[in-house]
Amino acid sequence: MMKKIIVLGGGTAGWLTSLLTREFYPEFDITLIESEEIGILGAGEDTVPHFIEVLDFLRIPVSALVRECSATIKIGIKFSNWNGDGTSYFHDFRAKDELEEWAFDDAFRYNMLSSYLIGEDVHLDTVNFYSRLADQWKVPFVLNDHTLSNYRDAIMAIQHLGNFALHFDARLLAKFFSQVAQSTRRIRRVEGKLSEATTDAKGNITGIRLENGKYVECDFIFDCSGFARLLLGKHFKQRWIDYKQYLPLDTALPFFIPHDGRNFPPYTEAIALKYGWMWKIPVHNRYGCGYVFDSSYINEEQAKAEVEELLGHEITSPLGLRLPLAAKRH
Numbered sequence: 459m460m461k462k463i464i465v466l467g468g469g470t471a472g473w474l475t476s477l478l479t480r481e482f483y484p485e486f487d488i489t490l491i492e493s494e495e496i497g498i499l500g501a502g503e504d505t506v507p508h509f510i511e512v513l514d515f516l517r518i519p520v521s522a523l524v525r526e527c528s529a530t531i532k533i534g535i536k537f538s539n540w541n542g543d544g545t546s547y548f549h550d551f552r553a554k555d556e557l558e559e560w561a562f563d564d565a566f567r568y569n570m571l572s573s574y575l576i577g578e579d580v581h582l583d584t585v586n587f588y589s590r591l592a593d594q595w596k597v598p599f600v601l602n603d604h605t606l607s608n609y610r611d612a613i614m615a616i617q618h619l620g621n622f623a624l625h626f627d628a629r630l631l632a633k634f635f636s637q638v639a640q641s642t643r644r645i646r647r648v649e650g651k652l653s654e655a656t657t658d659a660k661g662n663i664t665g666i667r668l669e670n671g672k673y674v675e676c677d678f679i680f681d682c683s684g685f686a687r688l689l690l691g692k693h694f695k696q697r698w699i700d701y702k703q704y705l706p707l708d709t710a711l712p713f714f715i716p717h718d719g720r721n722f723p724p725y726t727e728a729i730a731l732k733y734g735w736m737w738k739i740p741v742h743n744r745y746g747c748g749y750v751f752d753s754s755y756i757n758e759e760q761a762k763a764e765v766e767e768l769l770g771h772e773i774t775s776p777l778g779l780r781l782p783l784a785a786k787r788h
């Protein structure tokens with residue numbers, strides 16, 4: 459019977475893993491190990507609607523996360539310039555049944571009408587209810603006695619109408635999950651850098667020794683150490699399979715753009731550029747952005763220059779992330 463679980467790493471993956479493990483194994487002893495000095499990646503501010511389902515499963519109110527993690531509502535993704543002519547397409551997260559009853563254009567969009575309209579050269583955004591809302595930087599929301607009495611959490615009234623997701627500050631998210639995990643889920647956090655993984659005669663990991671001398675035993679361990687790949691890569695020496703041949707974009711140049719904190723779109727924008735694409739994600743007080751490009755064509759300085767030309771202003775380094783930052787796959 460497994461009793462002691464270690465989660466190695468305290469980024470998004472580590473804290474989510476520990477919270478999910480707690481839901482499945484209420485009686486287990488769960489310890490998360492992380493190093494404050496190494497820190498977390500801090501990128502990854504964009505989700506899809508399944509994230510809301512995960513929060514529901516974890517019994518974490520969406521409104522608490524929105525408050526603590528500078529989060530904003532996302533109803534879809536705007537793909538800009540992917541035809542190279544400045545036009546865009548809005549991919550929404552699909553209305554729910556209630557919405558489809560009255561927004562009939564949306565109900566038809568996914569079947570016969572789409573193919574017909576494409577054949578007739580009609581842009582799908584013109585017949586998409588969500589796209590029209592997104593254009594006005596609005597989200598669907600019905601506030602009446604019915605919705606409010608049905609939802610303890612007011613933000614869930616949006617879910618009543620359609621699927622939605624969240625954008626958030628990834629560093630605040632790790633802090634928020636860490637606080638929920640330690641204060642309400644009996645998950646222990648141990649600080650320190652890995653020195654070695656101890657094993658039994660069969661090679662199974664029995665514990666983690668840290669550079670500060672601490673030792674934590676385990677029956678099972680999750681490797682959530684991110685790009686460091688401490689156990690899968692370094693300990694077990696799993697081969698790294700490079701997909702560069704099929705997925706050529708290998709470098710990310712992240713940066714922030716400020717906004718006024720009041721007016722921002724309810725979507726992520728994915729903008730096609732010359733050698734890759736740029737994400738633009740609104741959180742409460744800024745856009746988190748980044749240019750993902752193919753480093754066999756341009757270097758980071760050229761990538762920066764291309765983005766600055768597009769935006770018409772200089773870009774600056776975000777909190778704790780060096781600019782240029784090469785978050786390479788290998």
Ligand SMILES: Cc1cc2nc3c(=O)[nH]c(=O)nc-3n(C[C@H](O)[C@H](O)[C@H](O)COP(=O)(O)OP(=O)(O)OC[C@H]3O[C@@H](n4cnc5c(N)ncnc54)[C@H](O)[C@@H]3O)c2cc1C
Pocket residue numbers: 466467468469470471472491492493494496497498499500501502503504505628650651652682683684685686688710712748785
């Ligand atoms: C540029 C970029 C943009 C992305 N955007 C998105 C996005 O929009 N949406 C999305 O879902 N995903 C996104 N991702 C993917 C996602 O952000 C990452 O997969 C995720 O944030 C990584 O989290 P993590 O917990 O796996 O790793 P990390 O955040 O790197 O955490 C690793 C943890 O391991 C610990 N650790 C490392 N070495 C040691 C050691 N020697 N001893 C002890 N502890 C150690 C660190 O302290 C840290 O706590 C993006 C990734 C990149 C690179």
